[in-house]
Amino acid sequence: MTKEVRTVEFVVLPTSKAKARKMFQIAGACRYVWNHFREKNLADYQAFVNGKGGRPRTSYFSLGVEFTRLRHETSWLRELPANPIKYTLKYFADALKEAMVGKKGFPKPRSRKRTTPGFTLPSKENFAIKKLDRKYSLLRVPLVGWVKMTRKGGNPYEDGTPKQVVLRHDGHRWRVFVFYEVEVARRPDDGEFLGVDMNVRQVATSDGHFYFLPDLEKKERRRKRYQRRMARQIKGSNRRKDTKKKLAKVSRKIANIRKNWVHKTTREVAERCGTIVVEDLKVKNMTASARGTVENPGKNVKQKTGLNREMLDTAFGELRRNLEYKCGRLIEVNPAYTSQTCSECGHTDRENRKSQARFLCVDCGFVSNADTNAAMNIRRLGMAQLHGEKRSGIKQTSKTREIDTRTPYG
Numbered sequence: 001m002t003k004e005v006r007t008v009e010f011v012v013l014p015t016s017k018a019k020a021r022k023m024f025q026i027a028g029a030c031r032y033v034w035n036h037f038r039e040k041n042l043a044d045y046q047a048f049v050n051g052k053g054g055r056p057r058t059s060y061f062s063l064g065v066e067f068t069r070l071r072h073e074t075s076w077l078r079e080l081p082a083n084p085i086k087y088t089l090k091y092f093a094d095a096l097k098e099a100m101v102g103k104k105g106f107p108k109p110r111s112r113k114r115t116t117p118g119f120t121l122p123s124k125e126n127f128a129i130k131k132l133d134r135k136y137s138l139l140r141v142p143l144v145g146w147v148k149m150t151r152k153g154g155n156p157y158e159d160g161t162p163k164q165v166v167l168r169h170d171g172h173r174w175r176v177f178v179f180y181e182v183e184v185a186r187r188p189d190d191g192e193f194l195g196v197d198m199n200v201r202q203v204a205t206s207d208g209h210f211y212f213l214p215d216l217e218k219k220e221r222r223r224k225r226y227q228r229r230m231a232r233q234i235k236g237s238n239r240r241k242d243t244k245k246k247l248a249k250v251s252r253k254i255a256n257i258r259k260n261w262v263h264k265t266t267r268e269v270a271e272r273c274g275t276i277v278v279e280d281l282k283v284k285n286m287t288a289s290a291r292g293t294v295e296n297p298g299k300n301v302k303q304k305t306g307l308n309r310e311m312l313d314t315a316f317g318e319l320r321r322n323l324e325y326k327c328g329r330l331i332e333v334n335p336a337y338t339s340q341t342c343s344e345c346g347h348t349d350r351e352n353r354k355s356q357a358r359f360l361c362v363d364c365g366f367v368s369n370a371d372t373n374a375a376m377n378i379r380r381l382g383m384a385q386l387h388g389e390k391r392s393g394i395k396q397t398s399k400t401r402e403i404d405t406r407t408p409y410g
């Protein structure tokens with residue numbers, strides 16, 4: 001048995017206006033504190049980057065000391081709960097640290113309009129959770145009091161220990177992410193390997209299973225229509241606001257359908273086998289953009305750049321991240337030629353792939369679904385990599401992870 005962190009997402013039922021106002025107040029204070037510390041640290045950071053100053057003190061601890069001083073001087077801040085607001089500086093310290101080592105740019109300001117309102121209740125002293133009945137639970141938020149929340153299918157980890165709570169407003173409702181520490185039995189290593197070929201709209205496994213994303217075409221068309229309509233409308237007009245609401249709604253629906261599909265698919269895949277082999281996404285995305293489709297090499301190249309590329313990245317990333325914690329062991333392999341190589345005889349040839357769906361080996365005549373064939377190649381590569389593990393030093397899933405507070409709206 002090992003201890004792991006599992007996230008359970010609830011939605012908050014409509015509350016009284018007073019409670020809603022208080023939740024937004026806390027979120028607003030977090031934004032204020034972030035921006036305040038950002039301004040304060042910007043000059044120091046720039047001096048440091050230009051070699052004109054020492055390394056600024058950027059630990060959560062030293063920022064926390066500053067925060068206590070600020071809170072003491074600011075009366076409206078004093079009336080709000082300290083811990084959730086102070087915890088913003090944990091995220092800020094992390095972002096600053098990444099900027100210092102040159103991994104990312106200096107943290108961006110948080111805006112009232114563009115940033116998702118949210119805050120974190122960092123430890124169990126800051127919240128309480130009570131089960132009301134099969135359908136509803138209560139969450140105690142500092143200042144706000146008890147709010148009622150629910151989750152479709154109930155709470156799968158209600159016996160776990162809640163460690164932290166993140167609240168976010170998705171533009172429509174407040175969502176609650178509870179991080180539970182749970183005891184999980186590791187899936188015993190059965191010596192079996194399953195190769196997984198990931199595509200934007202489907203996942204294929206080496207044993208011939210397919211998982212298709214529900215058809216989103218209608219919704220995506222509607223989203224495009226609203227986007228175009230909004231671009232035409234006058235800023236600040238009521239019609240534009242109306243369109244914006246509709247756009248947000250359909251975007252939310254698409255995101256939810258995707259999210260549910262990812263969860264369901266990865267759970268089913270992970271349950272089937274001890275070791276899962278996937279493609280290395282960094283390499284996959286690089287090749288996917290330049291390759292286009294089989295019939296029209298380079299055709300989709302333009303579409304896959306820009307925003308679309310970003311969507312691709314997150315779609316694969318989510319699948320991978322979910323598989324990683326659900327399966328016993330995850331191995332990543334280089335996906336080069338997995339779609340052109342015959343999984344029967346190993347013959348690699350562009351001609352092998354007759355169409356997007358069909359694989360026919362020009363050497364041995366092996367016929368298969370193209371994605372299944374790719375998944376079989378991925379499986380074989382994974383086995384080879386594991387057996388030569390000491391030499392190649394492959395990446396493996398780490399079982400002890402920090403609480404991952406990234407949420408779909410973060």
Ligand SMILES: [Zn+2]
Nearest residue numbers: 342345361364
């Ligand atoms: Zn062959």
